[in-house]
Amino acid sequence: MAVGEYVSVSSQRDAEQADVEREKGELACQPQDELNELAMIYVKRGLEKELAMKVAEQLSVRDRLGAHMRDELGIDQASLARPMQAAWVSAASFASFAIVPISALLVAPDGAGIPAIAAVSLVSLAVLGAFGGHLGGASLGRAALRVTLGGALAMAVTAAIGRLFDVSMG
Ligand SMILES: [Zn+2]
Numbered sequence: 001m002a003v004g005e006y007v008s009v010s011s012q013r014d015a016e017q018a019d020v021e022r023e024k025g026e027l028a029c030q031p032q033d034e035l036n037e038l039a040m041i042y043v044k045r046g047l048e049k050e051l052a053m054k055v056a057e058q059l060s061v062r063d064r065l066g067a068h069m070r071d072e073l074g075i076d077q078a079s080l081a082r083p084m085q086a087a088w089v090s091a092a093s094f095a096s097f098a099i100v101p102i103s104a105l106l107v108a109p110d111g112a113g114i115p116a117i118a119a120v121s122l123v124s125l126a127v128l129g130a131f132g133g134h135l136g137g138a139s140l141g142r143a144a145l146r147v148t149l150g151g152a153l154a155m156a157v158t159a160a161i162g163r164l165f166d167v168s169m170g
Contacts, residue, residue, distance in 0.1 A: 009086040019073050020065070027064060034068065035060060041071050082135070089132045118155055125151040 027034050035056055042052035059067040069075045108116035126144045133143020 009082070013082075016073075016075050019075065020069060023068050023073060024065060027068065038067060038071060085135045086132075089128065089135060092128065121155070122148055122151055 035053075038060065039049070039052040039056040042055050043049055047055060056067070104116045104120040105113050126148045129144040129147025130140045132147070133140050
C-alpha cells in the first residue's frame, strides 16, 4: 500500500522533473521565444499585449524558471509531488487501520464492539485524511471527508458481504 503510493507519486514527480528540465533547456537556447511564450499565456488570461509583455519581463527578472513552471507547466515549486511523504501517510493509515479497531474492540463494552470499531475507525480516517490533505496542499475538510466517506463505504460493503455470507451459511 505504502509502496504503491511511493511508486505512483514518484512517477508523477519524475514526469514533472522531466518537464522542468526541458523548460530549463528551452530557456537557455531560446530566451526571447520563451519570453514571448510567457507573455502570450498572460494575453490568453486576459491581459493586454503590452502589459502582458511587461509582466512577463518583470517576472522573468525575479524568477524566470519559476514563472515558466507555474504559468506554462502548472507546476508549483512549493508543492512538487513528495513521494516519501505520501508513502509515510499511506503506511501510517495502514498501521492505524490494524491498531485502532483492535484497541477499540478491547475497550468497548460487551455488545458494543462492532459499532465502536466502526466509529473509532471513521474518526481516525478523518484525521489521517486531513493530515494527508495538509501534506498534499489540498483542502483539509474535503480531504478528510473524501477519506472518511471512502472508509464508510468500504465498511458498508464489508458488512453487506458478511451478512450475505452469514445467510448462505445459515
Ligand atoms: Zn517556457
